[in-house]
Amino acid sequence: MTFFHSSRATRSGFSAAMGAAPLSDAELAQVAPSAFATEAHASRSARYAYIPTADVIAGLRREGFVPVLARQTRPRDASRDGHTKHLIRFRHKGQASQPRRLGMTFPEVVLINSHDGTSAYHVTAGVFRLACLNGMVVSDGPERSVKVPHKGDVVHQVIEGSYEVLDVSRQAIAAADAWAGVTLNRDEQAILAEAARVIRFGDAAGHVATPIQAEQFLRARRAADTADDLWTTFNRVQENTIRGGLRAWGRDANNRPRRVRSREVTGIDQDVKLNRALWLLGERMAALKGAA
Template identity: 50%
Template sequence: MNSVYARTARFDSARALSEDEMRRNAPSIFAVSAHESRSERFQPIPTIEVLRALMDEGFMPVGVKQGRTRDASKKDFTKHLIRLRRLDHDAKFCVGDTVCEILLKNANDGTSAFDIMAGLFRIRCLNSLVAQTSTLESVKVRHSGDVRRKVIDGTFRVLKEAEKALAAPADWSGLILDCDEKQVFAEAAHIARFGDSEGETTTRIQPNQLLNARRTGDRENDLWTTFNVVQENAMRGGLRAAFRDENGRIRRTCSRAVNGIDQDVKLNKALWTLSEKMAELKGLKAAA
């Protein structure tokens, strides 16, 4: 196995990415045919063609990510994620340091449908989050037929719904959490990040470590700040713990960053939903 095919490639920017930059970091975006393992019933969806159509509508790619594959032949077909932003509409889709984005996920090797999601991006610390809730819309397009218009229409529909999520920074900033509430939040997030299918965890990383602010501006006790601190720690990794093994020797461990595309989306959704539930417990209902 060649390591170049096993790694997760990622590239983020505050500007529109060129096609050359995207090709270097996520070549599967440019696949116009299906991987040889697919049957004739599988209709490839060329992401680059959809992307170019969205760019004509003003949506610019500002981040790309390509998933892992152990099969070298799938390098140019495997799962990828693109972040798009209306750079000419940032004033409309921006609250403070948070902007609204569209996320496109696709693969032409059978590992993913074409999925259009709403997202938020916190510029100050570059920790993206998928704001997928019951009030936001996600559009999935199967690999069959002509999908260009479905994708564009779905993108505008998702973006319209996503504007509701921009109320969260202001609303959640006014909800102050006490120490017990923050601990409960961290414990639930700890299970979402490290728990297995039964909700059991074996990591030496403790829930309260998810509450450690990485910068001075994130030491507030409101829900919005707490959410962002926990989200960044859970996603970026780097949390350390020391323990003694069965022989009494000191061992050290460090949490890893979440790099997989599906894991990224799943964890971000879980943390967003957790924050919504906490807001409801504090007396704030989600936007209708």
Template identity: 50%
Template sequence: MSFLSRVSAHRHAQPLTDEQLQRLAPSIFAEAKHESRSDRYTYIPTIEVVRGLRSEGFFPVMARQGNSRIPGKAEYTKHLIRFRHMDHGPMYENLGDLYPEVALLNSHDGTSAYKIIAAMMRLACENGMVVQDARLAEISVPHKGTVTDKVIEGSYTVLDESRKALEIAGEWSGKTLTERQQKGFAEAVHIAKYGDDAERMPFTPESYLRTRRAADQGADLWRVANRVQESAIRGGMTGFRWDEDGRNRKRVTARPVKSIDGDIKLNKAVWHLAQMLSDHAA
């Protein structure tokens, strides 16, 4: 998921207000569609959808948007808002207080329809994960017709899918990975992040598997997946590689994933790889 951009994000224990959303992701409040859109494009500002979701008990807890290199598109660019529902509290305290969430993705420049994606939030590390596999829904709502009603309906469906994802996380906590499986998982996520450049990056599986907090210590699939996901998304690992002339060693630090598309894509890859590995874990 990828355009390179700076993004702004913030997570609150309390619901975000319109004023906070405006600061974090101004394109939520775009007053019109981008000029490139045709008359068939139904323009409904994202904030109207947010208010419709609020009326149904969904409250925003995080917002971010990407920049655009195309002049004039910044105020219409892609944005992501994560919601919790007032009737769905934390589950699995032993795993770090997991909350089911709904992630809403949209833009007004034609780069995205309204997409509603299953997500979860782990309070132990404020580590949000977008999740998807064959059993979990992702709903796309085109910019046509009664957008708000369709997004609200889809959000209830996806919220149920998010709760299923939490149950899967509970199952993973009971499955132990061998050292070889852990390293293989980390290597696969490394390739998912860097693609063709993966071999050039000097980051070892051990660097992805490093424990950042005591609550993440363990060899079960859930904790391993969290450590690897956090390392891949936040970066910070270091290593050394030789320059092009082969004369000097250069220190390299893994960069965090900053784009919305990149974040979603890598999170989905982590979830999919973990789901595949769960079939072979003890």
């Protein structure tokens, strides 16, 4: 996922904070106020156990997990404002406080929740790459994420789940190191790019109508990302998929030339879904290259 400084809000209605240091509750409340809702949305029934995300954050802090990035949705239905889906990324205390160097990767725990019924507590594994300020979510699976319904001892269950997925995040960092040792030829890079193009723009049948081409997903946005190894190639593809900004000439409904520009992925659900699909793609390529 891509995150921006707290002073900036994206045009699509999402706010985010870039965690150069652990975020305080006040900073979290500025960019993800739904995490501090004082009651569930009015649409929830009496069976819904309201456990505020703020309590979970406090519990995770006691266990050494500190929030470093956050975002939330701005709903189309104004009545849901203040209760919508929010995402908070945590690093364990030792990781969050260590000196930062360009290109570093950090294992993270990603917490997703809402107080309007659109999400249970969902804890999943993440990786953050400092070079491009990109947060990623690893491919999903029973051992890679934990869903906690709004009932019972939610705080304890989320904490236990966070330790589980933190181990997966650390394994993902080890996988990234292994991917960095795998060289891809042009055809193999093209396979990743074409798959990413379908993942990003394809319809239910896999048909792609955009004039944006697969090779554009391989373009480096910085000199440090021009290498041909799997990890660097994956990061180029992931960043171009999520951040958008790819340009091409297409045709409008009247067959007149028009400039096309891919949009940044800002929706939490779409962001997580795309990141998981791309991570799985990287894993499959690593397996084919004998680096699984």
